Amino acid sequence: MRRRYLAIRVESEGSVDKGELTDAVWKAITQLFGEYGASQAGLVVIAYDEQTGRGVVRCSHKALPMVKASIAAITKTNGRLILIHVLGVSGTLKALRKRYG
Amino acid sequence: MTATKSFADLHLRPPLRDLEQVKRMIAKSAELGFQLVGVTFPCNVSVEVIEKVRKICREAGADFASRVDLTPKTSHELLDNLRRFRREFELVSVSCTSKPVARQAAKDRRVDLLSFQASEPRRRFFDHAEAELASKALASFEVDVAPLLLLEGYQRIRLLSCLRREVTVARKFKVPVIISSGAATEHLLRNPNDFVALATLFDMTSERALESLSDVPLAIVRRNREKLSPDYVAPGVRVVRRRDCCLCE
Numbered sequence: 426m427r428r429r430y431l432a433i434r435v436e437s438e439g440s441v442d443k444g445e446l447t448d449a450v451w452k453a454i455t456q457l458f459g460e461y462g463a464s465q466a467g468l469v470v471i472a473y474d475e476q477t478g479r480g481v482v483r484c485s486h487k488a489l490p491m492v493k494a495s496i497a498a499i500t501k502t503n504g505r506l507i508l509i510h511v512l513g514v515s516g517t518l519k520a521l522r523k524r525y526g
Numbered sequence: 527m528t529a530t531k532s533f534a535d536l537h538l539r540p541p542l543r544d545l546e547q548v549k550r551m552i553a554k555s556a557e558l559g560f561q562l563v564g565v566t567f568p569c570n571v572s573v574e575v576i577e578k579v580r581k582i583c584r585e586a587g588a589d590f591a592s593r594v595d596l597t598p599k600t601s602h603e604l605l606d607n608l609r610r611f612r613r614e615f616e617l618v619s620v621s622c623t624s625k626p627v628a629r630q631a632a633k634d635r636r637v638d639l640l641s642f643q644a645s646e647p648r649r650r651f652f653d654h655a656e657a658e659l660a661s662k663a664l665a666s667f668e669v670d671v672a673p674l675l676l677l678e679g680y681q682r683i684r685l686l687s688c689l690r691r692e693v694t695v696a697r698k699f700k701v702p703v704i705i706s707s708g709a710a711t712e713h714l715l716r717n718p719n720d721f722v723a724l725a726t727l728f729d730m731t732s733e734r735a736l737e738s739l740s741d742v743p744l745a746i747v748r749r750n751r752e753k754l755s756p757d758y759v760a761p762g763v764r765v766v767r768r769r770d771c772c773l774c775e
Contacts (some may be wrong), residue, residue, distance in 0.1 A: 493723035
């Protein structure tokens with residue numbers, strides 16, 4: 426299965442941990458595309474730094490448009506406002522880290 | 527993909543009473559990659575307020591376009607509003623709350639943007655007839671992203687379904703579509719790539735979504751600035767040079 430890696434930046438009221446971020450992304454994809462769509466996404470939050478708000482999400486390359494739309498549609502997690510920007514996409518983690526640090 | 531393009535968000539709705547919030551929203555928009563922002567003002571706004579916001583935009587490094595959202599109840603009221611306010615603002619949007627207003631707005635060349643209520647699918651009048659009129663009058667169909675982010679469940683499903691249909695109709699009749707944030711708070715602002723991703727939800731291709739965020743809105747503002755300039759006479763005709771008195775020659 427080919428994969429895509431997304432560099433993300435999280436802005437929120439207060440800090441958001443990795444678990445909350447994962448929950449927010451899964452919830453958004455399930456809301457927008459249903460359980461069937463979410464099952465095709467192969468979604469994993471690979472890395473997330475609470476201090477800088479930067480992270481990496483992995484998904485299946487076929488589900489990339491779905492995942493990008495879901496991430497852009499996130500507005501809240503656990504009652505707190507949250508905003509996630511996709512900074513860029515790459516086919517390998519190495520290239521992503523080179524480009525986005 | 528997006529490095530060479532200039533992007534415009536023509537629909538920021540910051541609370542004008544709180545200038546700090548206005549400043550934050552405009553700075554955020556510029557930071558997210560928008561070179562031009564359209565800020566909505568009430569009809570009776572003073573020139574000082576517009577100039578203050580223009581200054582904020584300049585400081586943030588973004589170009590500024592003043593905009594008014596008209597919400598007339600009847601087509602007569604719309605005509606009256608257009609007569610009074612068209613020359614006061616660079617962009618005129620009409621929120622079409624009834625079919626007569628929608629039809630009048632679509633055929634009037636003074637209207638730049640047609641917008642429809644997101645929460646009531648039955649009050650969205652962008653059908654074939656509307657699109658045909660809009661196409662002749664050069665009006666654009668505006669899609670606000672904020673309701674897509676705020677609505678949930680059945681309401682969002684219905685909105686997406688309406689948008690999908692309307693975008694298809696717009697394409698068929700060659701009506702330009704523009705994508706705007708429609709944001710009243712910072713957390714509803716997104717970068718152009720996020721808007722493109724959200725546009726795929728209503729079946730817009732990435733290329734068309736990018737056009738709707740850059741070429742189309744920029745062309746509208748350019749055209750209106752030309753029309754509002756004192757040198758403008760008619761489409762394709764403008765004053766090149768003035769003399770004190772041409773009758774003296």
